[in-house]
Amino acid sequence: MPVKKINLKKFRLSKINQERWNRFRSNKRGYIGLYLFSILFVLTLFSELISNDKPLLIYYDSSFYCPLVKEYAETQFGGEFEAAADYRDPYVIELINKKGWMINPVIPFSYNTINYNLKGPAPSPPSKTNWLGTDDRGRDVVARLLYGFRISVFFGLTLTICSSAIGIVAGALQGYYGGTVDIFGQRFIEIWSSLPTLFLLIILSSVVQPNFWWLLGITLMFGWMSLVGVVRAEFLRGRNFEYVTAAKALGLSDTKIIFRHVLPNAMVASITFMPFILGGSITTLTSLDFLGFGLPVGSPSLGELLAQGKANMQAPWLGLSAFILLSLMFSLLVFIGEGVRDAFDPRKVY
Amino acid sequence: MNETILTIKNLSVYFKMGTRITKAVENVDLVLKKGETLALVGESGSGKTVTAMSILKLLPESATYPSGTIEFDKKDCLTISDEEIRKIRGNKIGVIFQQPMTSLNPLHRIGKQLKESIFLHQQFSNSEADERALLWLERVGLKNPSNKLASFPHQLSGGERQRVMIAMALINEPDILIADEPTTALDVTVQAQILNLIRDLQNEMGMAILFITHDLTIVRKIADRVAVMKDGQIVETDLPETIFTKPAHPYTRHLINSEPKGRPDPASEDDATLIKVEHLKVWFPIQKGILRRIVDHVKAVDDISFTIKKGHTLGIVGESGSGKSTTGFAILKLNNSQGKIILGENSLNDMDKLAIRQLRKRMQIIFQDPFGSLNPRMSVSQIIGEGLSVHHPGMTPAQEENEIIAVMEKVGLDPETRQRYPNEFSGGQHQRIAIARALILKPEFMVLDEPTSSLDRSVQFQVLELLKKLQKEFHLTYIFISHDLKVVKSLCHDIVVMKDGVIVETGDSDKIFSHPEHDYTRQLIATAFQGQQF
Numbered sequence: 001m002p003v004k005k006i007n008l009k010k011f012r013l014s015k016i017n018q019e020r021w022n023r024f025r026s027n028k029r030g031y032i033g034l035y036l037f038s039i040l041f042v043l044t045l046f047s048e049l050i051s052n053d054k055p056l057l058i059y060y061d062s063s064f065y066c067p068l069v070k071e072y073a074e075t076q077f078g079g080e081f082e083a084a085a086d087y088r089d090p091y092v093i094e095l096i097n098k099k100g101w102m103i104n105p106v107i108p109f110s111y112n113t114i115n116y117n118l119k120g121p122a123p124s125p126p127s128k129t130n131w132l133g134t135d136d137r138g139r140d141v142v143a144r145l146l147y148g149f150r151i152s153v154f155f156g157l158t159l160t161i162c163s164s165a166i167g168i169v170a171g172a173l174q175g176y177y178g179g180t181v182d183i184f185g186q187r188f189i190e191i192w193s194s195l196p197t198l199f200l201l202i203i204l205s206s207v208v209q210p211n212f213w214w215l216l217g218i219t220l221m222f223g224w225m226s227l228v229g230v231v232r233a234e235f236l237r238g239r240n241f242e243y244v245t246a247a248k249a250l251g252l253s254d255t256k257i258i259f260r261h262v263l264p265n266a267m268v269a270s271i272t273f274m275p276f277i278l279g280g281s282i283t284t285l286t287s288l289d290f291l292g293f294g295l296p297v298g299s300p301s302l303g304e305l306l307a308q309g310k311a312n313m314q315a316p317w318l319g320l321s322a323f324i325l326l327s328l329m330f331s332l333l334v335f336i337g338e339g340v341r342d343a344f345d346p347r348k349v350y
Numbered sequence: 351m352n353e354t355i356l357t358i359k360n361l362s363v364y365f366k367m368g369t370r371i372t373k374a375v376e377n378v379d380l381v382l383k384k385g386e387t388l389a390l391v392g393e394s395g396s397g398k399t400v401t402a403m404s405i406l407k408l409l410p411e412s413a414t415y416p417s418g419t420i421e422f423d424k425k426d427c428l429t430i431s432d433e434e435i436r437k438i439r440g441n442k443i444g445v446i447f448q449q450p451m452t453s454l455n456p457l458h459r460i461g462k463q464l465k466e467s468i469f470l471h472q473q474f475s476n477s478e479a480d481e482r483a484l485l486w487l488e489r490v491g492l493k494n495p496s497n498k499l500a501s502f503p504h505q506l507s508g509g510e511r512q513r514v515m516i517a518m519a520l521i522n523e524p525d526i527l528i529a530d531e532p533t534t535a536l537d538v539t540v541q542a543q544i545l546n547l548i549r550d551l552q553n554e555m556g557m558a559i560l561f562i563t564h565d566l567t568i569v570r571k572i573a574d575r576v577a578v579m580k581d582g583q584i585v586e587t588d589l590p591e592t593i594f595t596k597p598a599h600p601y602t603r604h605l606i607n608s609e610p611k612g613r614p615d616p617a618s619e620d621d622a623t624l625i626k627v628e629h630l631k632v633w634f635p636i637q638k639g640i641l642r643r644i645v646d647h648v649k650a651v652d653d654i655s656f657t658i659k660k661g662h663t664l665g666i667v668g669e670s671g672s673g674k675s676t677t678g679f680a681i682l683k684l685n686n687s688q689g690k691i692i693l694g695e696n697s698l699n700d701m702d703k704l705a706i707r708q709l710r711k712r713m714q715i716i717f718q719d720p721f722g723s724l725n726p727r728m729s730v731s732q733i734i735g736e737g738l739s740v741h742h743p744g745m746t747p748a749q750e751e752n753e754i755i756a757v758m759e760k761v762g763l764d765p766e767t768r769q770r771y772p773n774e775f776s777g778g779q780h781q782r783i784a785i786a787r788a789l790i791l792k793p794e795f796m797v798l799d800e801p802t803s804s805l806d807r808s809v810q811f812q813v814l815e816l817l818k819k820l821q822k823e824f825h826l827t828y829i830f831i832s833h834d835l836k837v838v839k840s841l842c843h844d845i846v847v848m849k850d851g852v853i854v855e856t857g858d859s860d861k862i863f864s865h866p867e868h869d870y871t872r873q874l875i876a877t878a879f880q881g882q883q884f
Contacts (some may be wrong), residue, residue, distance in 0.1 A: 015771065016727060242722040249682060250737040250787070251710035261725055 023343040030339015033332040040329075044150035051107035051143040054087050060100035088113070107131070109140035111147040111300035123308070123315040133317040135308050141317065145325055147300035153329075155216060156282035160274060162220050163281075167227030168263075168270060174228070175235025175266075176258055182232075189225050197222045201293050209296055219284055226277055227270050234266035268344050275337030279330055286326065302326055355525055355558055356382035356405070361418030363400050363409070363582075374400040376582045377417070382526065387552065387559040389569045389590075391605070392579035393806035394777075398562045401579070402528050404428070405560075406439050422526075441471040444519030448531040450511035454503040460487075460514055461499035464521060471522050486517040491547055509540035513547065520551060527552075527559045533568065537669040538833060538877045545572055564806060566609060567836075567878070570594065578602050608808040610840040614663060614859075615822060617843050621659040624795060624827050625681065628655045630689040632673070632680050650676040651687070652851040658795070658844070663821065663828040665842030665859065667835060667874065673851040674831045675718075678797040681829065682715055694794075711741040714788035718800040720780030724772040730783055731768035734758065737791045757790045762816060778809035782816070789820065795827035803834065814841060835878035839863055847871050 025031050048068060049056060058065040060077055067087065074085045077095045085092050088108065096102050109115065109130075115138050118124045122138040132141035174185040201218055204210055210218075238244065239262060247257050288294035289303025302322050309319025363375040375397040382388050390398045403409050405420055405427055420427040423442065427435065439445075447453040455463060464483040468474055474482065480499075487495035490513040503511055512532060519527060529548065533541040549572055552559055563569060569576055569590060577587040578601065586599040597603045633647040651673040658664045666674040680687040683698055683706050691698040696709060717723040724733055735754045738745055745753070755765040761782045772780060781801055788796055798817065802810035814837065820826060832838050838845065838859075845862045847855040847870065855868040866872045 014727070242717050242719055243725040245684060246715070246717060246723045246784075246787075247725075247736065249684060249710065249715045250791075251707045251740045252736070253707070253740075256740075264727055 020343045024339050027339040029335045033335035037332040044146050047146045051146050052105045053110045053113040055102040055104045058102040109143045111143045114138040132321050144300045148302040152282045155285045156278045159281040160278045163224040166224040168231050171228040171231025175232040193225050230269045231266045238262040238265045272341045272344050275333050279333040353384045355384050357421040359419050362416045364414050365412045382558050385556050386574040389573035389576045390562045396579040397582040441522045443526045444524040446515050446519050446529045446532045486521050490517045530562045542877045608811040610836045612840050617662045623657050624660040625658040626692040628690040630654050632676050632687045649851050654853045661825050662843045665838040665845045666831045668848035672848040678831050711791040712794045714793040715797040716784050716801045720777050729769050734786045757786045761786045777805050781813050797829045799831045
């Protein structure tokens with residue numbers, strides 16, 4: 001049997017992980033789900049370039065201007081006011097087009113741009129300018145969806161990564177050392193997890209104007225416990241393996257043993273859980289926004305759009321669009337999660 | 351007595367898994383006569399269990415039978431219907447399996463499991479069945495049989511469970527008993543009792559036994575005829591005398607030659623003492639009640655003392671539960687103990703964790719389960735080189751690589767295979783990897799915790815030869831923990847015999863084997879070397 005040359009480059013997956021990746025790829029639903037989700041997320045990462053009330057590039061009077069990065073006054077383009085140029089104002093548009101051109105993003109609205117040229121009262125139904133209509137303030141729904149999706153996923157990802165990191169460490173220490181560490185840790189977690197996050201957030205919002213980081217902090221502080229149980233169980237089991245005793249006999253320190261020998265086993269269960277934790281985190285933010293205790297007023301948010309949909313039943317495009325996007329996102333996450341779970345199924349390995 | 355009751359003709363068993371076909375058994379011919387004991391001998395993977403299980407069609411779905419017939423009671427077992435084979439199982443042909451614990455349902459009482467067998471094949475009333483079950487428990491030699499009827503399997507010892515299995519297999523008085531390594535998982539003394547029981551029952555009932563084993567000592571004791579299997583084929587079938595004195599096939603010769611023999615290379619009495627153990631105690635606390643009060647201790651090792659000289663091999667002998675492995679672990683500070691453990695000038699129980707970690711490169715251990723002691727996610731090179739990163743942090747990767755290659759050659763592994771993973775190697779090679787991992791640190795002494803008990807005899811032989819060679823070359827000191835006295839005899843200079851956590855006899859190995867003083871030692875030696883000259 002020819003010997004496989006193992007590349008020591010960091011990006012090469014180990015043989016086991018390569019097998020898992022191949023197995024994940026063969027699961028059509030999971031793989032396409034991941035594909036679609038990534039496309040959506042990457043798309044919304046560039047929301048500023050897709051949906052903005054400022055043009056991407058202006059060529060005026062033989063020089064380039066990039067209003068995305070720098071704010072220009074109206075006078076720059078030959079206007080009369082020193083105020084910041086409003087690129088939706090037909091007057092400004094005319095001025096620029098006289099001596100140059102501008103490239104507008106596909107959707108000429110940002111998440112907080114109010115469309116003053118509506119034919120009826122806000123919320124207005126889908127039209128040629130507002131593809132999915134406007135919300136109750138007159139803001140374009142598509143823009144709100146794009147930016148809202150990005151913030152939700154970003155919140156979800158950050159919360160997942162941070163809470164997983166803390167949860168894994170806590171579980172590892174409790175599981176590996178057992179004894180009093182475990183007893184105190186478990187009792188603490190029992191008490192801590194019975195604290196109501198929602199009420200704390202309500203109290204918080206009456207003291208401080210909660211923004212993204214506050215929300216993240218509080219939810220993280222009271223929600224890191226999700227992975228502890230699984231990791232602790234894996235460590236309680238894994239520390240009895242003979243190769244761990246063998247590592248001890250070689251003289252490895254506890255930290256090295258935890259990271260090199262026991263943690264990889266625990267990571268399997270953790271990674272399988274993570275897509276579902278991500279779904280849960282996004283739900284947390286969406287529910288908070290729906291109740292009004294989430295992101296500050298004016299931020300693009302899927303939950304807030306849902307709340308508007310509920311309040312404006314005569315405008316079904318609000319509720320429906322938010323619902324469809326959220327359902328799509330959660331379905332994709334569940335498919336990815338199932339794909340990951342099947343790929344990591346230990347019964348199929350060795 | 352000479353009437354044939356089972357004929358296996360030209361049997362082949364192939365396992366189909368997807369596109370892979372494993373040829374487990376190929377063109378096997380076997381004949382079992384009434385009242386005789388046929389021993390089916392071979393190493394693991396030779397196909398003995400597959401052959402025996404195919405008699406009762408107990409193999410998994412993936413098994414196919416491309417050729418052959420199994421004739422029993424004028425019917426071909428391979429082609430009869432499921433209903434008919436069920437009438438034979440447990441009724442005309444009984445089976446005893448290898449692992450007494452997993453063959454009994456842990457949720458059902460013994461009595462219920464025994465009676466299940468009766469009700470399946472005979473029309474007995476409940477009270478008649480109870481009587482019969484009780485009778486059989488007495489017959490297999492269980493103490494307090496009426497209590498045992500109401501007990502669960504976990505409340506019985508290994509030997510007792512195996513007796514229950516025998517009762518279950520024989521309760522319907524079958525014509526044939528298939529015994530699949532029934533004593534491998536048991537201690538030596540219990541083994542002897544079970545074998546005697548099986549033989550007595552056979553004489554009483556006149557049944558035939560197909561006895562599967564890899565242990566030639568057992569074959570010597572009980573077989574009327576021997577069939578040797580290798581790689582799915584029968585290589586030789588003959589009387590035991592002929593097999594042991596004039597083996598015809600080279601593989602049979604190879605098997606017989608792999609029995610442990612010889613004596614260790616002589617070691618001088620004047621060597622310095624390397625290890626001294628004084629009043630070693632390993633007590634595990636038993637905590638009861640809500641407040642977890644310590645009510646008692648499990649005294650795994652209860653006040654033992656011995657010394658080991660440099661370059662010598664000390665054998666720690668005893669049955670399972672005697673405390674031998676616990677002693678080995680205690681010396682290596684892998685569990686907590688009281689008493690003095692002195693390595694050279696260092697008193698290990700008085701040192702802190704960090705100091706002991708520094709000291710670990712001088713003392714190493716080889717575990718019993720070859721595969722379990724290797725992390726399946728690490729390549730062989732990573733496994734072997736792991737110790738280097740701890741004790742020689744200054745080495746460059748190139749130097750480490752050279753050390754790994756050198757030590758792999760020393761233990762007989764091909765350095766080109768060092769990037770492979772453990773699951774691509776065999777059991778004997780796993781132990782070589784473990785030995786390499788220990789050896790690379792250039793230790794002074796190694797604890798060998800039953801390193802070959804899960805290996806086949808011929809592989810065992812090679813690993814033991816390797817250990818002897820390394821001892822001579824590197825002047826290593828060994829602690830060899832084992833229950834197999836034959837292996838101990840061929841390897842050890844001094845012996846310590848342990849029972850229930852205490853040392854019952856200690857001394858020079860020559861003296862112990864020729865003039866054992868304690869009763870227990872005598873019993874162990876008699877059981878191990880039964881039927882042979884020293």
